Amino acid sequence: ACDLTLDTNTANNQLILSDKNRKATHVKEPQSYPDHPDRFDVYPQVLCVESLTGRCYWETEWSGNGVHISVSYKEIKRKGGSDDCLFGHNVNSWSLICSDHRFTVRHNNKSTDVSAGSVSSKRVGVYVDVSGGTLSFYSVSDTHKLTHLRIHTNTTRWILCWLQLFSVSV
Secondary structure, three states: OOOOOEOOOOOOOOEEEEOOOOEEEEOOOOOOOOOOOOOOOOOOEEEEEEEEOOEEEEEEEOEEOEEEEEEEEOOOOOOOOOHHHOOOOOOOEEEEEEEOOEEEEEEOOEEEEEOOOOOOOOEEEEEEEOOOOEEEEEEEOOOOOEEEEEEEEOOOOOEEEEEEEOOEEO
C-alpha cells in the first residue's frame, strides 16, 4: 500500500486539508493560501506530494455528493480554467468520477460509464503499475471485496495522485 500525503502547495483555495494532509474538504469560503506556482487556481483539485513509482495501491473513502479520484502526470497545468487544467479532460490525467451508484472513467475528455453491479460503496481502490503501464480502479465493499471497474494501459511515465472535489469530504 502507498502512504500518500496531499500537497498544500497544490491545493485550490476552496479546499481545506486536515488529518495530517490526508483529508481534503471542499468549502465555499475561499481560504487564504499563499500564492504558489504549483497551486490549482480555478478547479477544486489537489495533488499528492509523492510521485508514484513501481507498483502502488491506495484506497480513498468519500462522502457527500461525489468525488473525482484521479492520477496525473506531473505536466498537468495548474493555472486557468482550460481543459489542460481539469483532471480527466486531457492526455495528462485519468479520473474516476464517483457518485452514488454510478462510476464514470474520464481521460482526454472522453467518458465511459462503468458498471459496478449492485455495489454502492464510497471507497475506491487505485492500483498503478508504472513500469507495467497499468492503472486500475476498484470499488471496495464494506467486507473489503474488490469489484474491478476499469483498466488503462500505457501509463509508463511518472504519475501523481490527485483529487478533485465537488461539495464532498474525502
